[in-house]
Ligand SMILES: Nc1ncnc2c1ncn2[C@@H]1O[C@H](COP(=O)(O)OP(=O)(O)OP(=O)(O)O)[C@@H](O)[C@H]1O
């Protein structure tokens with residue numbers, strides 16, 4: 001779910017106001033690439049929030065406040081999408097006209113899926129046994145694997161322009177990302 | 193009602209006029225009010241020069257309540273009518289309170305929220321908090337010599353939606369206009385950061401009387417960006433008191449205590465705790481109701497031992513906040529200590545050891561939150577000075593989601609999302625011909641609905657009957673800059689819509705607020721009416737002028753008939769202004785504001801767009817040139 005912007009209100013002119021056609025990269029004036037200058041992104045983001053944030057319009061009327069909130073929300077959404085490499089990659093796939101659908105994708109190789117199941121069992125086991133350090137180690141291992149895959153993905157997207165292979169990589173990364181958040185949930189549960 | 197008065201982003205509407213605004217730290221133990229005078233933030237003391245107001249309210253039979261030190265004085269003799277630490281009850285139901293039994297109050301379970309029975313009637317935590325806020329408001333208005341335009345009220349970063357709503361309700365009940373709810377650690381970071389021109393990643397460790405917060409922020413050229421936050425809204429100095437209290441009962445082999453004795457011993461426990469900060473041992477001497485004499489000595493070693501788990505408990509959210517921010521200890525440049533309870537040496541030590549650096553204690557840990565809030569209030573009220581070029585970007589502390597099949601939670605907005613934030617998700621019907629969909633909004637990190645906090649339920653009705661799975665129901669969550677959530681749902685094929693500001697189960701309804709306000713107002717009517725007409729006439733004049741100049745600047749945004757409607761609205765208002773009919777003027781103002789609403793939105797949009805693109809041309813060109821080589825993921 002990328003690029004969702006709040007549309008509400010009674011008059012319906014919001015559709016005119018919120019320009020969905022400007023993509024996130026264009027909004028920040030960045031090239032449509034996976035390898036992104038994150039420092040520049042951060043910097044642009046802050047500059048734009050300085051201009052759009054509701055705190056800047058605290059004395060304004062309700063309509064102005066609402067528009068400012070919509071813009072600030074839009075900028076936040078765009079920033080979150082581009083800042084996170086997985087969301088950025090998925091967004092690039094979307095711009096390239098490829099719809100990612102993890103649930104119905106059955107084309108994942110068996111050995112990858114088996115590895116996923118093993119990871120998952122390890123997490124569940126560590127969670128049952130309340131093994132905090134074990135969970136933290138798993139966390140770092142998954143993160144490490146993700147890092148390698150991101151490097152490959154950058155190659156595929158920016159250098160080789162191979163969206164088909166890139167899609168495969170993104171799907172794997174989505175699995176791993178899900179795994180990370182599961183480990184995270186497990187850690188939270190231990191801390192509760 | 194400053195319609196059309198935005199000139200440039202960040203510029204104040206009326207620079208010549210200093211608006212009276214305050215920051216309020218509504219603490220579990222102590223509350224403070226602060227303001228910015230001539231560019232300097234300071235705490236406003238009471239008539240005796242005391243900066244803190246103990247967050248205690250004593251209710252009396254047939255008399256108005258007493259707040260602060262005088263309320264505390266009645267604590268031992270009248271414990272059930274002296275309400276302390278009421279912040280712990282905000283937005284909570286009765287079964288959520290730890291050690292409720294050792295509290296001398298007569299609780300009543302309300303629908304969702306709890307309330308307390310006092311000699312002055314049943315009081316909700318919102319009302320008790322409002323009494324504290326009213327006292328601070330009175331103090332501020334006396335000191336500043338005028339009515340406040342508004343206040344920034346601080347809340348623990350880890351407060352959930354219900355607790356935030358309750359706080360906002362309390363402020364409204366106290367007659368305060370809330371400029372913003374601000375997270376306590378963020379307020380502290382603001383005061384600290386501006387004071388020390390800090391740059392880089394900082395952690396704010398805030399252990400107060402009743403709540404613990406940890407926030408990780410990046411300070412960069414005037415932007416205070418909260419990266420993550422965590423905490424425990426039931427962990428603070430009070431819990432250390434409780435540990436000492438239990439130790440005393442055990443060491444002195446006491447039988448079950450009366451409310452008076454319990455209160456008295458808790459006070460002794462707290463004194464001992466504070467004494468231990470600068471001494472190796474504290475005497476605990478108390479005569480209790482039965483005539484027994486408690487005479488003990490608590491050493492630092494014992495105290496450290498019996499509170500070790502509490503200190504450790506604070507480090508878990510710290511670890512998680514770091515992980516959420518994707519940072520390690522080495523990335524943290526400094527740890528700002530906030531809250532009276534951080535004075536305890538074992539806390540200082542634990543934090544220093546964890547972060548591998550000495551904590552920063554150069555600001556008064558009890559005042560820094562109020563000072564930060566005052567700085568923010570000053571800005572939001574429109575008193576921006578030329579050097580005030582900073583911005584706060586905050587996050588929501590807990591994930592927001594919806595209940596789905598089987599009592600599971602579907603996360604819609606994850607914790608630590610920067611606000612304002614909006615997300616939408618599509619759902620569908622699961623039965624043929626289903627015409628309603630029940631939505632249950634929850635907050636928390638757990639997977640099961642039962643383990644999360646229920647924020648509210650609502651229903652989307654009148655969905656046209658379709659086969660199962662055909663309806664497209666788009667549920668949208670919006671969290672505003674106060675961190676408050678509103679939810680709406682819409683069936684997209686038919687356009688059926690439903691929405692709520694999420695507050696039914698714990699907050700007060702607007703009607704309830706209105707009623708309470710009316711109850712608490714005395715009616716000095718006639719005078720006020722004359723003044724009101726004058727004020728309305730002034731306001732009407734301002735509005736007309738503002739619209740006129742807006743039409744000159746951006747009239748091209750309007751279609752001819754829209755412009756005509758605005759012109760005729762102006763004419764009607766001008767006619768009404770000649771008379772003394774307050775209601776007629778107010779009505780015309782309302783009509784004109786409604787009529788110009790869309791225009792205002794369009795202008796605002798143009799303002800922001802122009803600002804963005806103005807920046808882009810020079811800034812981007814420059815930056816791209818210099819960063820062409822750099823690039824990573
Ligand atoms: N010298 C001291 N040594 C130890 N503890 C202290 C000392 N001084 C104050 N405290 C404790 O600090 C707590 C109050 O701190 P503070 O005023 O910052 O809290 P608060 O803002 O009212 O609470 P919260 O932020 O949780 O709502 C009390 O528990 C008090 O006993």
Ligand SMILES: [Mg+2]
Pocket residue numbers: 217219220376400401531561
């Ligand atoms: Mg505090």
